[in-house]
Amino acid sequence: MSQVSRHYVLAAGGTGGHLIPAFALAAELDRRGHHVALITDERGAAIPGKPDFLPAHVLPPGRIAGKNPVNWLKGARGILDGRQMALRLFDSFEPSAVVGFGGYPAMPTLLAATAARIPTVLHEQNAVLGRVNRYFAGKVDAIATSCEEVDRLDPRHAGKVTLVGNPVRSEVLTLRDEPFPDFTEDSLFRILVTGGSQGARVLSQVVPDGLAMLPPALRSRLQVIQQCRPEDIEAVRERYASHGIPAELATYFEDMDQRLASAHLFIGRAGASTIAELTAVGRPAILIPLPIATDDHQAANTREIVAAGGARSIRQEGFTGATLAKQIQAMAQHPETLANAAHAAWNCGYPNAARDLADLVESFGAAPIMDVIRMDRKATPANGNEALAREPAL
Incomplete structure (x- = not known):
């Protein structure tokens, strides 16, 4: 039976630590015939190594930090604006699941995904659950970890956890x-x-x-x-x-x-x-x-x-x-x-991390009938739907 093509959105902060595993997952999902889009910030969009097939969508900064209330308001506004932008992408791209890799740019995307009831998966690269991943741990469908022991991970969420490792670049x-x-x-x-x-x-x-x-x-x-x-x-x-x-x-x-x-x-x-x-x-x-x-x-x-x-x-x-x-x-x-x-x-290595993470992500997604509908759309595109699937725009 041939692989059904699905759509996935990856959300990652603008550092190599967040984006390298996101790029590795994107490459594995693309190899399996899926379409993938990336949401990040301006730094992330400029980091070398992004696959050519992967469109990157830049969200406004939405970090709430420091003690200045003005900065809190700016951060909150950025998060809300980013959430709306992500929802618009979801309307055209119709993702089967959203994968968050941590970092503040992932927050508005995950907020949008939970509001739209789209299946969500977190990937934690470090041995301590990051702040954004901590916030969403109780709300997502699955949590993929890179280490056997992860600090700040609430034991109540243990049933969601799968150890996959941290994907690395193919050349490594x-x-x-x-x-x-x-x-x-x-x-x-x-x-x-x-x-x-x-x-x-x-x-x-x-x-x-x-x-x-x-x-x-x-x-x-x-x-x-x-x-x-x-x-x-x-x-x-x-x-x-x-x-x-x-x-x-x-x-x-x-x-x-x-x-x-x-x-x-x-x-x-x-x-x-x-x-x-x-x-x-x-x-x-x-x-x-x-x-x-x-x-x-x-x-x-x-x-x-x-x-x-x-x-x-x-x-x-x-x-x-x-x-x-x-x-x-x-x-x-x-x-x-x-x-x-x-x-x-x-x-100590996890050479199959990208494969195992992709397997986990594929286990959450659209019902089979939606896969059939999506395949029909690919076969007979109308009003530019095929272009939207390949090159979504915020």
Whole structure:
């Protein structure tokens, strides 16, 4: 029996952490013959990596934050305006389900979906349920999680929860079956350092000096690739040069998946997408959770991979050159130690996350008779309905 084409709306905040899994789900649903639309904010619409087939609809900002009542009113107005815009999209696009990936732009879309009685699914990337997902947890049909243990998830909603993992980019997932790079007592020791899309200043300040504190036999084999902020890059370059450590520095690496594939050790933040990619490929890591992350969710994100032996976690207040050097020595003093950590990280991965999330989303949707009606519309479009299905407009 052929797959019936349906329509789905994905709503995600304007950061890579929310949008990368949304893009992965969109690609899987498109592969299955469905039509997908994305609702996000201006930042999200501009993030690289959005599939060409995926139309993006920008909602007004609707974040209620701070102590200024004027900002509350502006935020509330943005949410209400966004809700109306989403309802107009639903009228033309007729989604079988709406999937929220968290972030404030998802709020008006989910409000519209619950008002229109459209089935809704939440996906939580982090080990702490985000604020928007917390608000809707009791109202949606299903909650997909990326971790076995998720903080701030009300036990009353346990019956809605399905563990699927966090979908990653296809180019990263293809690396899962490649072996860990050869690491012997004589080989190069390749370290990849990143701090998210904008880099992390603390990494630029600490990592070069920490690597310089390694024993000469290990330090002489180093080959470093580091992402830095534009304003930091020259100072970091000078610091590595003063230590005699070869380092390739850039503000952005287009081939980050290949850099990760060749790395023996990763040093960086503990965002949800970072953890998902490390465990998909199987790379050991030293993680420094962002201390200002909401609900300290980056620290929670490290629990599973650290417990498995695939990573070490250092709180930023204790992140010094000496501490970093000590942790690197513990992981790399014997070739098999690093390889074992890589395997432990690999075992924490969820390579079928996009498939399993798509299966969950497909389980909620229009009744079979509506699928037949929709297929009839595709076969005999009238008044531009087919164009609306493929290119919906708010």
